[in-house]
Amino acid sequence: MVLPLQKLKAAQGLFVLLVIWLLAVAISPTTLGGENIFLSAGNLTDLLRATAPVGIMALAMTFVIITGGIDLSVGSLMALSAVVTSILLTSGSPAMPEGPRLVLAILGGTLSAGLIGLLNGGLIATLRLQPFVITLATMIGVRGLCRVLTTNEKVLLGVGDDLPGRFADMFSEKIWMIGSFLFLAVVCDILLRRTVFGRYAMAIGNNERASRYAALPIAWIKIGVYVLCGLFAGIAGVFHAARTTTGDPNAGIAWELDVIAVVVIGGTSLMGGKGSIPGTINGVLIVGILTNILGLRNVDSNMQLLLKSVIIILAVALQQKRSRT
Amino acid sequence: MKRILLLCLALGVFAGCGKGTTSPSGEAPANPKYLVIFSQCNNAEPYRAAQNGLLKELLAKDPEVKLAVYDGQADAAKQISQIENAIRQKPDLLIVAPLQRDALTKVMGEAMAADIPTICLERDIIEPNYTTYIRCDNRKIGQMAGQYIVDYLTKKNGSPKGSLVELQGMKAVEGAMNRHAGAHDVLGKYPEIKVIHDATGNWMQDQGMDRMVEALNAHPVGIDVVYGHNDPMAYGAYLAAKEKGREKEMVFVGVDGLAHEGAKYVSEGVLGATFEYPLCVNKAVEIGMKILKDSTFTPEKTYLMESRIILPLSK
Numbered sequence: 001m002v003l004p005l006q007k008l009k010a011a012q013g014l015f016v017l018l019v020i021w022l023l024a025v026a027i028s029p030t031t032l033g034g035e036n037i038f039l040s041a042g043n044l045t046d047l048l049r050a051t052a053p054v055g056i057m058a059l060a061m062t063f064v065i066i067t068g069g070i071d072l073s074v075g076s077l078m079a080l081s082a083v084v085t086s087i088l089l090t091s092g093s094p095a096m097p098e099g100p101r102l103v104l105a106i107l108g109g110t111l112s113a114g115l116i117g118l119l120n121g122g123l124i125a126t127l128r129l130q131p132f133v134i135t136l137a138t139m140i141g142v143r144g145l146c147r148v149l150t151t152n153e154k155v156l157l158g159v160g161d162d163l164p165g166r167f168a169d170m171f172s173e174k175i176w177m178i179g180s181f182l183f184l185a186v187v188c189d190i191l192l193r194r195t196v197f198g199r200y201a202m203a204i205g206n207n208e209r210a211s212r213y214a215a216l217p218i219a220w221i222k223i224g225v226y227v228l229c230g231l232f233a234g235i236a237g238v239f240h241a242a243r244t245t246t247g248d249p250n251a252g253i254a255w256e257l258d259v260i261a262v263v264v265i266g267g268t269s270l271m272g273g274k275g276s277i278p279g280t281i282n283g284v285l286i287v288g289i290l291t292n293i294l295g296l297r298n299v300d301s302n303m304q305l306l307l308k309s310v311i312i313i314l315a316v317a318l319q320q321k322r323s324r325t
Numbered sequence: 326m327k328r329i330l331l332l333c334l335a336l337g338v339f340a341g342c343g344k345g346t347t348s349p350s351g352e353a354p355a356n357p358k359y360l361v362i363f364s365q366c367n368n369a370e371p372y373r374a375a376q377n378g379l380l381k382e383l384l385a386k387d388p389e390v391k392l393a394v395y396d397g398q399a400d401a402a403k404q405i406s407q408i409e410n411a412i413r414q415k416p417d418l419l420i421v422a423p424l425q426r427d428a429l430t431k432v433m434g435e436a437m438a439a440d441i442p443t444i445c446l447e448r449d450i451i452e453p454n455y456t457t458y459i460r461c462d463n464r465k466i467g468q469m470a471g472q473y474i475v476d477y478l479t480k481k482n483g484s485p486k487g488s489l490v491e492l493q494g495m496k497a498v499e500g501a502m503n504r505h506a507g508a509h510d511v512l513g514k515y516p517e518i519k520v521i522h523d524a525t526g527n528w529m530q531d532q533g534m535d536r537m538v539e540a541l542n543a544h545p546v547g548i549d550v551v552y553g554h555n556d557p558m559a560y561g562a563y564l565a566a567k568e569k570g571r572e573k574e575m576v577f578v579g580v581d582g583l584a585h586e587g588a589k590y591v592s593e594g595v596l597g598a599t600f601e602y603p604l605c606v607n608k609a610v611e612i613g614m615k616i617l618k619d620s621t622f623t624p625e626k627t628y629l630m631e632s633r634i635i636l637p638l639s640k
Contacts, residue, residue, distance in 0.1 A: 029543050031545050032546075037542055037543060037545070040542070042542065042569075043542045046538045046539075046542060050535050050538065147368075147369060151374070152368055152369060152371065152374035153371055153374055153585065154371060154557075154586070156585070156586075156589075158593075159564075159567070159593070159595065172568070240531065243531070243534070243564075244530050244531050244534060244561065244564070245564060246530060248530065248531075249369075250369055251531065291535075292539065295524065295535070295536060295538075295539030295540075295543075296539050296542060296543045297543075298522050298523060298524065298539075298540075298543065301493075301496060301524065301525035302496060
């Protein structure tokens with residue numbers, strides 16, 4: 001009984017995506033030659049690239065929410081990674097060859113965010129404190145840390161032909177940003193469905209007490225999902241820095257809500273124990289297409305907020321209702 | 326076990342704080358005679374960070390002055406309680422960059438009632454509860470930007486005609502409203518200048534970039550000018566156009582002109598022009614020091630700081 005139900009639910013999600021897609025095609029402006037702008041390859045890849053940072057974080061957030069947790073710190077962690085990467089790129093000693101400097105900067109940014117993820121997971125798993133509270137605290141603290149590291153100023157990478165400029169050119173390429181998102185999505189899907197880690201995460205979210213009686217390594221799994229979330233926020237931060245050619249200590253404010261929203265639109269339950277990577281990708285696409293088409297149509301930004309909220313509620317309500325029957 | 330861990334954590338945090346902090350931020354000279362308190366509404370904005378930096382630099386030259394800077398953290402309630410706290414310290418001069426017009430009016434009145442000379446910086450409040458008000462004029466800046474756009478289009482297209490993309494700051498904020506209205510005071514006189522795309526970037530570079538990508542896709546040819554209500558959004562728009570190889574097709578105009586941001590972008594040829602939004606701090610120090618040291622001095626009720634256009638040196 002479970003299997004067809006899940007299939008039905010996935011179909012509901014796809015149905016919403018299809019409706020939004022058809023709507024976008026129908027109302028898209030056209031070029032003077034009559035070509036549909038929304039459907040042009042350039043626009044569709046622009047859309048995917050614009051959603052890639054939120055999408056990458058949403059993949060890892062899916063695991064966190066499946067365990068029944070939440071991670072509010074991803075926006076701050078993204079900024080931390082962007083800032084650390086930019087500082088390492090602009091301040092590295094010129095004596096060091098560029099290859100290692102580049103690798104060091106990217107690893108430094110990603111791992112610094114991963115480290116905070118480890119702190120999140122460690123505190124949540126060992127002290128058994130509520131994830132909401134712990135990650136709220138790191139969200140605030142890491143934002144402060146970003147501003148201290150940069151003395152409140154943006155770290156500019158510039159558009160020149162030096163290492164920071166070339167880093168920005170390279171990693172803002174569509175092939176890198178969209179490719180990484182798709183690659184990580186495949187990795188996460190396998191991790192969630194085909195590995196012990198993913199199954200344990202699902203089991204903990206379904207019934208933590210039963211998982212404890214079954215002697216599952218709950219603490220390790222929890223630490224694992226928050227480290228994953230930190231690392232993915234770190235990767236998103238590297239791309240954000242490259243795309244904006246800036247390490248902005250104020251980047252990603254309130255992005256955690258965007259990330260959680262796409263995961264929830266994708267059918268993952270905030271109660272834990274239920275969710276999938278294809279669902280999250282679906283959520284990323286629904287929000288991405290919506291933002292893109294409203295932008296192309298040049299809809300007033302306040303109106304955009306209203307429309308988005310209506311569609312989020314519709315998308316979630318539609319999936320809830322059908323899955324209960 | 327849990328409590329011990331928590332205790333260690335707390336101790337670690339406090340130990341960490343003890344070392345690096347110089348709070349409240351400011352230097353204590355050997356023999357300060359005057360206490361100046363600056364209530365800043367939000368240190369996190371680059372413009373305001375620049376204000377703080379310049380104020381500290383200017384006042385550090387005067388050994389008689391001790392400066393304390395409070396950060397309201399974009400929270401009106403916090404800024405109010407910080408000003409209340411400042412009044413208790415009986416400073417010789419209070420400078421306030423208010424977060425909101427109405428919320429801060431009352432508490433600045435209390436400072437005035439306590440006979441503390443109070444300078445209102447850059448943003449207005451609803452009652453004149455200040456000794457003097459040093460202001461900028463966003464409407465005028467908008468008009469200057471509008472005039473630059475008209476001149477640019479006349480030069481490019483032979484007459485004042487062409488297509489404009491506008492990237493607005495946050496809706497319902499004074500800066501965005503007047504930078505928009507000012508530009509359209511001028512542009513409105515030329516019906517052949519058309520705003521073909523009008524989006525909101527909320528002052529953020531990344532949002533400016535995303536909105537510009539949409540504008541570029543919606544208009545595959547024929548964008549002449551991009552007007553961003555601040556430099557980061559204009560810069561984001563430039564990056565979006567550069568990705569598509571279209572940055573030469575149009576000119577990018579910003580506002581703010583901070584030395585390490587907009588002015589730098591202009592000198593690099595990224596922006597065609599930017600318009601300085603004055604920091605106001607140098608005037609505040611000039612007037613403030615006269616208030617402190619010259620008992621015969623009566624400041625005017627308002628001082629208007631002039632903006633200026635920042636153009637590339639080569640032009």
